[in-house]
Amino acid sequence: xxxxxxxxxxxxxxxxxxxxxxxAMDAGHGHAxxxxxxxxxxxxxxxxxxxxxxxxxxxxxxxxxxxxLPLDRLHVYGIVSLMFWSMMIIVTVKYxxxxxxxxxxxEGGSLALLALINKQASAPRKWSAGVVxxxxxxxxxxxxxxMITPAVSVMxxxxxxxxxxxxxxxxxxxxxxxxxxxxxxxxxRGTAKVANWxxxxxxxxxxxxxILGISSIMAMPDVLLSLSPHYAVLMFIADPFNGFLAMGAxxxxxxxxxxxxxxxxxxxxxxxxxxxxxxxxxxLVINYLGQAxxxxxxxQALESPFxxxxxxxxxxxxxxxASAAAIIASQAVxxxxxxxxxxxxxxxxxxxxxxxxxxxxxxxxxxxxxxxALMTAVIILVLMFQRSSNLTAAYGIAVTGAxxxxxxxxxxxxxxxxxxxKWIAIPMLILFFALDFAYLAANLTKIxxxxxxxxxxxxxxxxxxxxxxxGRALMRxxxxxxxxxxxxxAKSAHSSATRVPGTAIFMSxxxxxxxxxxxxxxxxNKVLHERVVILTIDIQDVPAVDPSERFDVVxxxxxxxxxxxxxxxxxxxxxxxxxxxxxxxxxxxxEMMKTSFFLSRQTLLPSAKPGMAIWREKLFSWMLxxxxxxxxxxxxxxxxxxxxxxxxxI
Numbered sequence: 211x212x213x214x215x216x217x218x219x220x221x222x223x224x225x226x227x228x229x230x231x232x233x234a235m236d237a238g239h240g241h242a243x244x245x246x247x248x249x250x251x252x253x254x255x256x257x258x259x260x261x262x263x264x265x266x267x268x269x270x271x272x273x274x275x276x277x278x279l280p281l282d283r284l285h286v287y288g289i290v291s292l293m294f295w296s297m298m299i300i301v302t303v304k305y306x307x308x309x310x311x312x313x314x315x316x317e318g319g320s321l322a323l324l325a326l327i328n329k330q331a332s333a334p335r336k337w338s339a340g341v342v343x344x345x346x347x348x349x350x351x352x353x354x355x356x357m358i359t360p361a362v363s364v365m366x367x368x369x370x371x372x373x374x375x376x377x378x379x380x381x382x383x384x385x386x387x388x389x390x391x392x393x394x395x396x397x398x399r400g401t402a403k404v405a406n407w408x409x410x411x412x413x414x415x416x417x418x419x420x421i422l423g424i425s426s427i428m429a430m431p432d433v434l435l436s437l438s439p440h441y442a443v444l445m446f447i448a449d450p451f452n453g454f455l456a457m458g459a460x461x462x463x464x465x466x467x468x469x470x471x472x473x474x475x476x477x478x479x480x481x482x483x484x485x486x487x488x489x490x491x492x493x494l495v496i497n498y499l500g501q502a503x504x505x506x507x508x509x510q511a512l513e514s515p516f517x518x519x520x521x522x523x524x525x526x527x528x529x530x531x532a533s534a535a536a537i538i539a540s541q542a543v544x545x546x547x548x549x550x551x552x553x554x555x556x557x558x559x560x561x562x563x564x565x566x567x568x569x570x571x572x573x574x575x576x577x578x579x580x581x582x583a584l585m586t587a588v589i590i591l592v593l594m595f596q597r598s599s600n601l602t603a604a605y606g607i608a609v610t611g612a613x614x615x616x617x618x619x620x621x622x623x624x625x626x627x628x629x630x631x632k633w634i635a636i637p638m639l640i641l642f643f644a645l646d647f648a649y650l651a652a653n654l655t656k657i658x659x660x661x662x663x664x665x666x667x668x669x670x671x672x673x674x675x676x677x678x679x680x681g682r683a684l685m686r687x688x689x690x691x692x693x694x695x696x697x698x699x700a701k702s703a704h705s706s707a708t709r710v711p712g713t714a715i716f717m718s719x720x721x722x723x724x725x726x727x728x729x730x731x732x733x734x735n736k737v738l739h740e741r742v743v744i745l746t747i748d749i750q751d752v753p754a755v756d757p758s759e760r761f762d763v764v765x766x767x768x769x770x771x772x773x774x775x776x777x778x779x780x781x782x783x784x785x786x787x788x789x790x791x792x793x794x795x796x797x798x799x800x801e802m803m804k805t806s807f808f809l810s811r812q813t814l815l816p817s818a819k820p821g822m823a824i825w826r827e828k829l830f831s832w833m834l835x836x837x838x839x840x841x842x843x844x845x846x847x848x849x850x851x852x853x854x855x856x857x858x859x860i
Contacts, residue, residue: 249481250488254416255408257473257482258490259539260359260466261301262412265419265494266366266516266532268293268462269501271602274512276659277455281509287436288445289456290502293463294437294495296645300613301467304642306486309471309616310479312623317753317780318474320348320612321553323619325751325779327627341622343676346559348615349550350671352468354608354664356547357587359466360540362605364389366598367536370529373514386592389533393540394585397576400568408538415535416493418528422519423493423500430503437495457652458606463498465609466539468616472546475753475780547584548577549780556749556779558682559675561837567782591663600660606653608664614646674833677822681830684821685812686719689726696744699724700770707738709769713805714739717840718746727810730854739806741796743771747783747844754778763794771795785844807851809840 272279272289279285310318314326324345365386372379427433435441446453470482501515511518520528552575554560566576595601617639624635653661718725725744732738755776764772773795775788789800814831822830841851 246481246484249477250485251409251413253409253473253477253482253485254489255410255412255538256476256542256545257469258466258485259408259412259535259542260363260469261464262416262466262490262494263363263366263532263536263539264462264465265497265501266536267362267598267602268459269498269505269515270512271462271599272456272459273505275459275599276603276656277452277458279449279452279456281505281512283506284441284445284448285452285456286502286505287433287441288453289442289460290433290436290498291439291442292445292457292460293498295439295442296460296464296649297491297494299641299645300464301470301486302491303638304617304620305467305470306483308638309620310474310482312620313474313479315752315754315778316475316478319468319472319550319553320345320352320616320619321550321557321559321779322475322753323616323623325557327619327622328751341619344615344618346675346679347668347672348612348619349554349559350668350675351608351612351615351664352472352550353547353671354667355605355612356543357584357591357667358601358605358608358664359543360390360393360584361386361588361591361595362598362601363536363539364533365592365601367529367533369598370514370517370525370532373517374525374529383592383596387589389537390540390588390592391585393537394544394581394588397544397581398566398568398578400576408541411531411534412538413489415531416489418531419497419516419519420493422528423496423498426500426503426519427496430506433499433503433506436499436502454648454652455655457649458656459602461606461610461649461653462602463494465605468609468612469542469546471616472550473542544581544584547580548575551577551580553779554675556777556781556783558749559679561678561833562840562843564838564842565782587667595660603656603660604663606649606656607661608668610646610650610653611664611668614643614650617642617646673826674829677826677829678833680822681827681834685814689719689812694724694729696722696724696770696772697766699728700742700766700768703732703738707732707736709740710737711804712739713741713743713800714808715743715745715773715805716808717810717844718744720746725808725810727808727852727854730810731808731852738769741769741771741798743773743795745785746772746774747785748774748776749779749783750776752778753780755781760788761792761794763792769796783844785846787845802847802850805850807841807846809851809853811853 269289273281273285279289312318312323312326314322324342327341365382368382368386368389371382371385470486474482497516497519500519504511504515504519508518516532517525517528551560551563552565555562555565563577563579566578568576591601591604595604620642621635621639624630624639625632655661657665714731716725716728716731728742728744755778760776762774762776766772773792775783775785777783786800786802789805793799812834814827814834821827840846841848841853
């Protein structure tokens with residue numbers, strides 16, 4: 211992943227950065243910080259919405275889903291034990307304790323972890339390409355998760371209407387569709403104004419489900435015994451086949467665990483740990499125990515053990531609170547999809563897209579193309595599956611696949627980067643792998659019931675991401691063939707072309723050679739500006755670059771300059787704003803009204819050259835044509851841009 215680009219190819223990719231600050235670092239890349247209590251409250255609202263709404267459907271679908279279990283003490287206690295110890299091992303130990311230490315300048319998530327591995331690896335390894343592909347596939351699965359989570363969360367909450375009043379069942383799907391359309395429509399306006407309410411609302415939800423759980427536990431205190439791990443073991447010994455199949459539904463209790471890691475940059479490691487250990491984990495465990503107690507006392511409550519925990523007078527308030535929490539959970543996933551897309555664009559796995567900042571203070575972004583694609587996919591899923599219990603069959607595969615890949619990447623970090631003692635790292639990794647493999651295998655049995663959806667989405671998105679990355683590499687390779695060294699060109703062009711007043715900035719994909727736009731300009735127009743700047747955008751393997759290291763300038767003589775702007779993969783590439791701070795190119799500031807930006811735009815011609823299959827070349831060509839223009843992506847003034855086209859075979 212050591213590459214720089216920009217020109218007609220579309221993105222910047224990373225170059226080797228400085229060594230990270232180590233696994234003990236707990237800083238983001240400039241996100242606002244507050245007291246740990248305030249940050250923990252914010253984390254409750256944003257980070258834990260997905261896993262927090264799992265009680266809406268996890269217990270019900272385990273006993274009434276596609277592979278139902280007998281509703282008896284052995285299985286009820288066994289499932290509660292399995293859920294509890296899964297949350298302890300997967301969420302508490304794997305993600306909160308270990309994986310959150312593997313941060314990239316405070317940022318987490320599959321792509322940030324991939325960039326960390328790439329940056330800190332001392333030399334290319336045989337497995338490097340495989341690790342990159344795994345990280346990209348985890349990203350592809352995340353998009354599948356982003357499509358399913360809003361559908362299943364909002365639908366699971368709104369199904370309380372039918373539980374409390376069966377006559378309203380026909381309104382559930384239309385209401386869910388309406389809520390989701392409204393949620394996606396307001397993304398362009400940003401959520402900064404209402405985000406301050408996310409934490410208190412979600413905290414209210416967790417307190418509520420805790421109180422309901424306690425009241426049910428008090429009616430049958432023996433249910434607390436189910437927290438012992440031996441109940442899970444007894445269930446698997448007595449009924450191994452059904453126990454294995456039930457894992458496909460029990461994993462719903464830990465869906466959203468990866469969000470703890472992915473959202474680490476927004477809140478920091480410690481606030482997330484505090485909110486998980488002090489609020490979210492106890493609330494979830496108490497509510498699952500309460501649902502188990504209710505099911506042991508009343509088998510009819512299986513229709514919705516979550517909603518039927520509430521007394522009659524509190525049923526409608528619970529519906530409102532749960533629906534609000536589900537909407538907030540959906541919002542967090544949508545925002546996460548925008549953030550992951552920005553990282554993927556900057557790291558060279560996706561074409562440029564229009565990115566709008568809805569709140570510079572809060573660091574919120576909005577990507578219209580992703581928003582529309584997610585909205586379309588989510589609504590189709592709701593209309594296809596009709597019920598949350600049908601959707602949960604599709605839910606687990608994306609989550610367990612991503613978790614397994616995270617464990618593989620964690621193994622690389624522990625053994626190759628941190629050099630942990632093998633007697634500590636290997637047993638821990640074996641435990642993580644065993645759980646992840648078991649959960650993934652159990653979920654694969656649900657492929658005919660809807661599990662094909664995230665797999666199909668993941669394969670399609672993975673194909674697009676890898677095609678874009680490979681196509682860009684081939685374009686850079688072909689464009690670099692036969693290029694003239696810029697130093698030689700600067701000397702020869704100075705005496706062979708007429709110099710005109712002003713500044714010309716030529717966007718260049720490579721840090722060496724002459725941009726094709728410059729060659730075309732001097733070939734057809736026979737002129738050069740008094741100041742010619744070759745500009746390369748370099749995206750590094752860090753979330754943000756120190757402002758003091760923003761640019762490098764090389765004076766090539768005869769009015770030619772080589773300028774490199776450095777950005778992190780979470781920073782906005784606002785070229786005019788960066789240029790305002792630079793006076794090293796000839797001692798003069800850049801005045802936009804006296805500066806022209808020259809961009810190259812390539813038209814691809816699929817060919818039989820070795821590199822990619824013809825169908826992938828056509829796919830890459832389509833993606834390139836539909837990518838956002840460099841002018842828009844780099845915030846260039848529209849009236850100062852000149853595009854020069856050329857044809858290129860790959």
